[in-house]
Amino acid sequence: MLESIIQNLINALQWGSFYALIALGYTMVYGVLTLINFAHGDVFMVGAYIAFFVATFILGALGLPGWVALALTIPITMILTAGVGVSLERIAYRPLRRKGAHRLYVVITALMCGLILENANLAIFGASRKAFPELISVQVYTIGGVSFTNLKIAVIGTAILSFFILQWIVTKTKVGMAMRAISYDKFAVPLMGIPIDNIIVITFILGSAFAGLAGLLFAMSYPILEPYMGALIGWKAFIAAVVGGIGDIRGAFLGGFLLGAVEILVVAVFPSTYRDLIAFSVLLIILSLKPTGLFGIAKTTKI
Amino acid sequence: MKKKLVAAIFSCSALLVAGTVMSADTIKIGFNIPMTGDIPKVGESSKFSAEMLKADINGAGGLEVGGKKYMLEFIYEDNEAKAESAVTTALKLIDKDQVLAMIGPNSSKQAVPAGQVADDNETVMVTPWSTNPDSTLDRPWVFRAAFLDPFQGPVAVNFAVKTFNAKTAAVLYDLSNDYSKGLAEIFREVFEKKMGKDTVVAFESHGTKDQDFSAQLTKIISAKPDFIFLPDNYNQVALIVKQAHQQGYKGQFMGSDAWGSSELMTLCGDDCKGLYFSTHYAAAGATGATKEFIDRYTKKYGYVPDDVAALTWDATRIVLQAVQDTGGLSGKLRKDRKAVLKAMAAIPSFDGITGSMKFDEQGDPVKCAVVVQISDSGEFEFAESVCP
Secondary structure, three states, X not given: OHHHHHHHHHHHHHHHHXXXXXXXXXXXXXXXXXXXXXXXXXXXXXXXXXXHHHHHHHHHHHOOOHHHHHHHHHHHXXXXXXXXXXXXXXXXXXXXXXXXXXXXXXXXXXXXXHHHHHHHHHHHHOOOOEEOOOOOOOOEEEEOOEEEEHHHHHHHHHHHHHHHHHHHHHHHOHHHHHHHHHHHOOOOHHHHOOOHHHHHHHHHHHHHHHHHHHHHHHHHHOOEEOOOHHHHHHHHHHHHHHHHOOOOHHHHHHHHHHHHHHHHHHHHHOOHHHHHHHHHHHHHHHHHHOOOOOOOOOOOOOO | OHHHHHHHHHHHHHHHHHHHHHHHHEEEEEEEEOOOOOOHHHHHHHHHHHHHHHHHHHHOOOEEEOOEEEXXXXXXXXXXOOHHHXXXXXXXXXXXXXXXXXXXXXXXXXXXXXXXXXXXXXXXXXXXXOOOHHHOOOOOOEEEOOOXXXXXXHHHHHHHHHHOOOXXXXXXXXXXOHHHHHHHHHHHHHHHHHHOOOOEEEEEEEOOOOOOOHHHHHHHHHXXXXXXXXXXXXXXXXXXXXXXXXOOOOOEEEEOHHHOOOOHHHHHHHHHOOOEEEEOOOOEOOOHHHHHHHHHHHHHXXXXXXXXXXXXXXXXXXXXXXXXXXXXXXXXXXHHHHHHHHHHHHOOOEEXXXXXXXXXXXXXXXXXXXXXXXXXXXXXXXXXXXXO
């Protein structure tokens, strides 16, 4: 019984890590722009594909061993995925922001960007699944009936590390201070000489880079890639960010792990059929008790 | 401007009319197959197989029906492996493309709803791969080329009990897939009847888009079954088997015919080697017409045809056989469709590359199943054949 609980907790931590890493991107963009970047789940998918092509190239064309390939794939994937996020911002969101369009239109644009990414992927690479190459050999350790792999530990560790890095950037650096300032008052901040566009670009770089990292880790853990893989997990990560209190890094992180834990534990206790039903009922109850999420602060809009 | 528009509309409709008139000497067969979505390889196999057949017949001057040669025109429509798209695709093929008969959809998930459309619109439909009884049940216009799950379930049970010496089993299936759910339930019923009550120690489900199965697998592994029955599509099989091994499971798996895609081994790799599943035919070690088909297909497309390819080949050939048996087409679609239906039902026995078959009153063939083992080189090797 106890082993089964610990096993489920490890599983929940791993699964929650992906939600947390993706939710971080949602929450950063929302915090700065109050924009729900619905394309973020698909940026994650693109990240996984970038990781796939980079890793296959390094393994195949350069013939380097797996761990070198992994060490190279991580930064390259993060940089390239950040490029995708920034391009989205430049092509789709910035022009709308310049024209002073209502937030609603930007959100719709984000939805469309997500669909474009999915279907462009489908058109370019075809519908066939891609099998992600094995970069590190997965070791299974069994201690007292509890099984875990080196990969699982790495995923959980990376998620926690990412949280601390982002939390540090947002709370301790000048850029982070500028981000918080923009989210506080978007109109006064440029008057103080803060380059608002640059800060927004940095936000997108950070969010997308970590989505790319999540994509790589996801592809290593679940090594089958398909164009729609980002849609559902993206939606759920968004829900996790909202439950945690969107706009707050701690909220996104906690919300991600909470959703992962609820999903896994529901299956562990109830028939697996009820997973989404019970999982989302729990989240609904949390939201109805605390509509702003766990870490959210109620904002009043002055007219 | 207005005039131009009217003229354009007229010329377009004129073209359409001309199109239908010109196609008088062709026979149109529609293919309702998944070219994108969850199982794109299934659609590709179907299409490749049909293209090969079409090239054969058109290359020989066309199909002779009642003393007249007709060229074949195959229309491939993508149903995205979704139930609702399969319905709209069926309607499009039947109403807009005016096909004489429809092949597909392949999975039961799509074949069950699309079968209703074909039946309502009085068009012959043959599903190559669907094994769920509901696809053809009480639908005189719907036929299939595959065996049924009530037959496949016991095959899996008997084989596993005998080969793995199993006393208990666990099942993991896709809840939102008619095929997977139906087969899982049949399996549980048959297994418990044979081995006693509560011998299926875990009966777990997941969703079609799920990627993480760790919670279900934790439950299954802690129940300590002798083997896991996995009636799932090949893409999920790859994930589930890998994750089970990562959670320390070392036992056997028993699969069903949805495993049998040529893409299974590219996705699953070493983890799937040595596992067994029940299917429609074994490519390794085939003889006669089956071998000829496999060799030609492999040469043309570069990989060994999976069961969907073979079944599509058979399904299409049955329909063409029925068209020939009508003794001549009138050119009136409704009348011709009816004639094809009559001829289909009257086919005494058909010698296909997946075995000989004969339709019963529900439009289901009576045919054998085989169990294959995945070899170390990734080939599906014949292990056992079971006939009804």
